[in-house]
Amino acid sequence: MTINHTISVLVSNEVGVLSRIVDLFSGRGYNIESLTVAPTIDSIYSRVTIVTPADEDVIEQICKQLNRLIPVIKVAHLSVDEAIEYEIGLIKVLVDDKNKAEFLNIVAQAKATIMDVTDKIYTVKIDGTEKEVQTFAELIRGYGIKEFVRSGKVAITKGNQFSNFKNKKDE
C-alpha cells in the first residue's frame, strides 16, 4: 500500500550532498512529496527530512539506497505513531473590512499568528502537523489566498527513542 513515509537523514554538510539525494530519487523513479534541509547544531552535519509516497518494499529500498551514499551518515524511517511532525505555513490573505472580524476569529481559533498587515493583505503564520496546516488553509481559502508557502515537514522521534536510527554497520 502506498502511503507517505517520513525519512530523516543525517548527512555530512558538504557540497553536492543534496544533489546526490535528489538525483537518487529521480534516477530510481521515487517521488519526493516534501524536503527540508538545515545544518544540525554541529554545522559539519545537516539534517534532511524527506516525505515520500511509497509501499513497504520501496521504502525499504529507498532507505538502503540512501545509506549507500558516502556522505549519508544515518537514515531513520520515522513511523507516524512514534514521531513528532511539524511544519509551517505562511499565507497571504485578502481581507476587507466586511469580513475582517470573522477572519481574525478563525486566526485566533487556529492559533495562527499575524505576521504582517497592510490595508488589504494579512500575512499569517500557521504551524502544526501537515493536516493542521492544510485544514487552516482550507478554512481561509474563501477569503482569497494570494500566496501560500509551506516549509515542508520536519520530524523527530518521541521520548527516549532513537531506535530507528540505524548506523550503516548495524544493517
Place this chain on the structure above:
Amino acid sequence: MNKVMYTGAEILLKSLIEEGVEEVFGYPGGVVLPLYDALYVQNDIKHYLVRHEQAAVHAAEGFARVSGKAGVAIVTSGPGACNTITGLANAYYDGTPMVLITGQVNSKLIGGDAFQEADIVGITRSCCKHNYLVKDVKDLARVVKEAFFIATTGKKGPVVIDIPVDVFNAKCTFNYPKNVELVGYNPNYKGHPLQIHKALEALFDAKRPVIISGGGVVASNASKELIELATKLHIPVVHTLMGTGTYPDSLETSLGMMGMHGNYCANLAVSNADVIFAIGTRFSDRITGSLKKFARDAQVIHVDIDPCSISKNVKAGIPIVGDIKNVLTTMLHQLSKSNHKINLELKNKWFNDIAEWKTKVAIPQKTSGKLSALTVLNSIQKFIEPDEPVVATEVGQHQMWTAQNFKFNKPRKLVTSGGLGTMGFGFPAAMGAAVANKNKYVINIAGDGSIQMNIQELMTCVDYGFKVINCIINNGYLGMVRQWQEKIYNAHYSQTKISSPDFVKLAESYGALGIRVTQEDEIIPALKRAVEFEGPVLIDFVCENFEMVYPWVLAGDSIDNVLLSREDG
C-alpha cells in the same frame, strides 16, 4: 613532518605510487598538462596512451578485472571526461574497482562556461560509486586515499576525482594519510553469525538445493570457499554471467550458466529448487526472467556485501549482509563444528532430475555453406585450453556463445560487460587484461558490429605490442538484435544488417596482423599464426548470417520456458 613542497600534479602521482599503482591508461589535454609534465619526468608509473577516452576507462576495467587491483585512468576536462561516461557506467554496474582522474578548468572559472568545461561531478553522479571535486591542493592526498578505499571496499566500483588545473599547479607538503575517516561509509564485512547459522540449517534440510554464484564471488575472491562448501554440502552450482569461473565448469556438480541464455539444466534447477543459496548476485532481469514466476517454491538465502541488492528484486527469506569470503568461511567453520550428517538419499531424486535435465541441450542448427560460429568458437576453445588465457568479449551473440561454450575453471578469466551490456568494451578491456597479465596473449571474441566501436585501439596495441587476438565472428548483422527481430518482429531486419571494412587490410594498415578464415580447416592454422605474432591480430571469421543463440528464454518469460532451437515455441 615533511616540509618539502610539491605541486598538486606531483602529489597526485606520489599518492598513486603509495596506492601501488604502476600502470595508468589515459589521454592528455589542456588542463591536465601539468600532470602530464609530472608524468614525463618520472619512471614509477607507466602511462599507456589510448586513442579514445572511452577505451582508457574500459582498459582500466579490464586491468582491474584480471588483477583484482583498482584500475586507473586519466583524462582531460570537458569532452575527455564526457567520453568516459560509458566506461564508468559499465564499471559501476559490474562492481569493478577503478579510480578515474579527470582534469577540470581553473577553479576560478568553474561555472562560467569556460572552454572545455563540463560539470563532471554532476554528470557522473549516477554512474559512479562516489566522486570528488578537489578545490584545494591540501585535500588532494586525502581524497586519493579515500577514493581508493571506497573503490576497493564494500561493493567495489569506480570513483571519480575531478581536479582543476590550478590545483595541479598549486603547491603544498606531502604526507600521505595512513587511515581514512569516513563516518558515513562502513561496509559490513562479517555477516551475522545467527543468520549464517539459519542459512546452514536451511541448506541441511533442503531436498532440492541449488547455489547461484554471481560476480560477488569473484570480487570477494571466494571461489575456493564456494567449491569447498558446495562439495561438503553436496549442492549443485549454477553461475550468472558475472560469476563465470567461480565454480569450475569441469566439475560434475556445475550446471553452468543460468538465465536468458543459460543452460536448460541450470534454469530448471533454479526453478524447481526448494532452497536457493544466492551468493553475490543482484538477481538481474537477465537471470530471473519473469519475477512473478521466478523460483516460486524456493526459500531464498541471499549473501551480498551490498544491502541494496538484497530483496530488491527477489525477496530473501534469510538475508546475510557481508563479505562473501568471510560469510562462507564462517559457514564452513560452523559446518565443521556441526555433527549434522548430510543425508544424500534425501537428495537422490533431485540429482536424478538434474541428470535428466542435463541431457537437454540446444540443438545445433543447419547452417549454410559458411562457417558456423559455434564451430569456430569450439575450435578456439579447444586450441586455447592448455594456456587458459584471459578471454574478453564484446556484447551480443558471440558473447553468449562464448559464455555458453567455453570452459572456465578459474575466476578472472572471462572479462565481459554484464550489467550495462556495452558494445566496444571487449577490445580495450582486453588491452587492460594484457597489461595486467604482463602481456601474455589475450583473446577477444568480438562481433563485426562491436569490434567497430573501438577499433581505433589497434594502434594502441601496435604501439605497445599488446598481444590481443581479436576473433571476429563476422555474420554481417548485429546478430543479437537481428535474432530478436527474426523471432519477435516478423523478421523485419531494421538497421541490423551491418557492413564492415576489409579487416585484413585494416589490420595491415595499422601494422597489425590480419587473417581471414572462411573454411573450417583454416581455423587452427590461423590461431597458430596469431599466437606467434608479436602484436595485435584481427581474425575475420566469415560466418553464417542467421545463426541463433540457443538456449533462449524470451524476455519477461519464466526461466524454465527454455527454447532449444528455432523449432521450439
